[in-house]
Amino acid sequence: MNIESGQLLFYVSGSIAVLASLFVVTNKNAVHALLYLVVSLLALAMCFYLLGAPFAAALQIIVYAGAIMVLFVFAVMIFNINQTDIDREQQWLTWQSWVGPSLLAMILLGEIVFVLLSQQNWATNPSSVTQIELVDARAVGSLLFGPYLLAVEIASFLLLAGLVGGYHLAKELPKKTTTQGGSQ
Numbered sequence: 001m002n003i004e005s006g007q008l009l010f011y012v013s014g015s016i017a018v019l020a021s022l023f024v025v026t027n028k029n030a031v032h033a034l035l036y037l038v039v040s041l042l043a044l045a046m047c048f049y050l051l052g053a054p055f056a057a058a059l060q061i062i063v064y065a066g067a068i069m070v071l072f073v074f075a076v077m078i079f080n081i082n083q084t085d086i087d088r089e090q091q092w093l094t095w096q097s098w099v100g101p102s103l104l105a106m107i108l109l110g111e112i113v114f115v116l117l118s119q120q121n122w123a124t125n126p127s128s129v130t131q132i133e134l135v136d137a138r139a140v141g142s143l144l145f146g147p148y149l150l151a152v153e154i155a156s157f158l159l160l161a162g163l164v165g166g167y168h169l170a171k172e173l174p175k176k177t178t179t180q181g182g183s184q
Contacts, residue, residue: 009111010050016104017043039104041065
């Protein structure tokens with residue numbers, strides 16, 4: 001079985017997206033789960049790019065991994081942090097806790113560098129710039145809801161999971177009231 005380098009990079013990006021998503025749902029600290037979600041969204045953007053949809057990859061990075069994730073990070077950081085959270089945060093300051101996220105990020109960075117270096121260099125070959133085809137919004141929409149529908153739906157479910165998780169963490173529990181008899 002002969003696998004091309006593009007296919008191999010796609011499988012690695014997909015594996016990173018799945019692995020980071022598993023860390024999102026299993027991590028107990030919301031800020032760290034959001035950081036893994038950013039890694040997952042960046043890996044998904046790499047998958048879009050390798051599938052031949054660079055516009056969708058750019059939108060994935062700008063909209064999901066950029067603006068919305070920054071909003072989620074700020075929302076989570078505004079929550080009350082008690083002493084147990086501070087103690088747990090001190091555990092994340094050790095170098096051992098950063099091996100996993102750093103390894104995933106380095107693999108993605110290596111993929112991006114490989115893809116960029118394997119492309120034609122526009123500075124040395126200006127005629128390659130004229131070969132770029134302009135794509136209008138209708139073509140992007142038909143591609144996003146055509147062959148890339150599954151990837152778009154997966155990205156939307158990741159966003160929905162982050163939204164539901166953020167709501168759940170931000171929701172205040174009802175205050176317990178006591179009556180004169182001492183019961184609720």
